[in-house]
Amino acid sequence: MPKNSFATLSLLLGALSLSACDSAAPPTDEAPLPTVAVETIEARPLSISSELSGRIAAPRTAEVRARVPGVVLQRVYREGSDVKKGDVLFRIDPAPFKADLDSAEAALRKAEANAFQARLQAQRYARLIEDNAISGQDYDNARAADRQSAADVAASKAALERARLNLGYATVTAPIAGRIGRALVTEGALVGQNETTPLALIQQLDPIHADLTQSTRELNELRRALRAGQLQQVEPGQAKATLVQDDGSLYPLPGKLLFADISVDPGTGQITLRSEFPNPDLDLLPGSFVRVRLEQAVDRQGISVPQRAILRDSAGIAQVLLVDAQQTVSLQPVTLGAVQDDRWIVTHGLKPGDRIVVEGLQHARPGEKVRVDDSPLPLAQVPGQ
Numbered sequence: 001m002p003k004n005s006f007a008t009l010s011l012l013l014g015a016l017s018l019s020a021c022d023s024a025a026p027p028t029d030e031a032p033l034p035t036v037a038v039e040t041i042e043a044r045p046l047s048i049s050s051e052l053s054g055r056i057a058a059p060r061t062a063e064v065r066a067r068v069p070g071v072v073l074q075r076v077y078r079e080g081s082d083v084k085k086g087d088v089l090f091r092i093d094p095a096p097f098k099a100d101l102d103s104a105e106a107a108l109r110k111a112e113a114n115a116f117q118a119r120l121q122a123q124r125y126a127r128l129i130e131d132n133a134i135s136g137q138d139y140d141n142a143r144a145a146d147r148q149s150a151a152d153v154a155a156s157k158a159a160l161e162r163a164r165l166n167l168g169y170a171t172v173t174a175p176i177a178g179r180i181g182r183a184l185v186t187e188g189a190l191v192g193q194n195e196t197t198p199l200a201l202i203q204q205l206d207p208i209h210a211d212l213t214q215s216t217r218e219l220n221e222l223r224r225a226l227r228a229g230q231l232q233q234v235e236p237g238q239a240k241a242t243l244v245q246d247d248g249s250l251y252p253l254p255g256k257l258l259f260a261d262i263s264v265d266p267g268t269g270q271i272t273l274r275s276e277f278p279n280p281d282l283d284l285l286p287g288s289f290v291r292v293r294l295e296q297a298v299d300r301q302g303i304s305v306p307q308r309a310i311l312r313d314s315a316g317i318a319q320v321l322l323v324d325a326q327q328t329v330s331l332q333p334v335t336l337g338a339v340q341d342d343r344w345i346v347t348h349g350l351k352p353g354d355r356i357v358v359e360g361l362q363h364a365r366p367g368e369k370v371r372v373d374d375s376p377l378p379l380a381q382v383p384g385q
Contacts, residue, residue, distance in 0.1 A: 032371075034371065035363070039305070041355070041356065052291070052292055054213055054290060056208060062202045069192035069194075075090055082180075087174045089200060092170040100166060100167075104162070112153055114152065119146050125143075178203050205279050205284075206278065206280055213272055240294075241255035241295070251277065255277035259273070303351075304345050305350070306343055308361075309357065319333050319334065328368070332356075334346050359373075
């Protein structure tokens with residue numbers, strides 16, 4: 001073989017042997033650990049809220065009715081407007097009541113004249129009886145006539161006052177201040193004939209009430225926790241209420257709990273709780289269906305976790321990923337309460353100081369190690385912010 005060919009073959013064999021050695025050598029770099037972000041559990045005061053359903057109700061409702069019979073001459077108010085207490089709403093024909101008033105005044109004057117005559121006669125007979133000029137029976141009759149005439153005067157005064165009232169009732173006024181609805185009668189209608197005819201409806205809308213219902217089971221659980229010292233009672237006047245609107249957004253003005261009813265509805269087994277909300281723009285109308293988050297107690301050592309940190313197994317049991325001091329991941333079942341500000345309240349399963357995974361859950365595996373990213377969470381993810 002020529003020398004040049006032999007040298008070329010030697011070089012090829014050397015290159016192949018080096019390539020085989022490189023492919024057989026084991027890798028020296030290990031796979032990097034998955035990176036996760038954790039949150040350290042802290043105990044802090046948490047309000048225990050219940051989301052209850054109910055309906056909006058006006059605090060005060062007045063049905064304007066005709067108190068005297070007659071024909072409606074005029075509707076004074078504008079439908080759908082705000083009225084004040086005492087504003088004129090309707091005018092009923094006052095002519096019959098004016099005639100009754102005149103008759104009552106005449107009857108009073110007649111009764112007063114009869115009383116004057118009876119009083120003079122009684123005084124005259126009082127002097128004559130001293131001289132034995134009249135019998136005792138005549139004197140007694142004169143005294144009785146005097147008292148009877150005084151009673152007739154009192155009755156005539158009462159009849160006159162009644163006539164004045166009826167004349168005043170012919171002008172129908174607003175019994176309360178509020179928003180008045182449509183008129184239920186028109187001009188020319190005969191009202192108050194053998195019945196108190198409804199004319200209109202006035203409702204007070206600011207502030208407005210939200211009447212909620214809660215099951216006795218939930219209420220009893222809350223009471224047991226309060227008696228056990230696990231929770232602290234919130235007084236009704238101080239309990240905060242947040243209204244959830246139809247689109248899921250929160251009503252911008254906070255409300256408060258007024259009271260809880262003392263009786264249970266036998267048909268539903270629920271009690272009624274009344275809350276109050278400011279309603280300056282009249283966004284809340286009576287009869288509307290609403291949901292209200294009602295603060296009913298405070299847990300002084302409450303624990304909450306972000307919603308994104310919760311995992312569920314095939315049975316639906318809630319779990320979180322814990323990271324211990326050796327950076328090893330483990331699964332921890334937890335018992336969840338209510339949702340508060342995009343966080344679950346945890347009633348059992350966690351304690352202060354535990355570290356739970358909040359970012360990178362898809363890369364963390366129970367029993368494996370992870371690398372914890374110690375960079376601070378954004379403000380939107382920091383508990384309590």
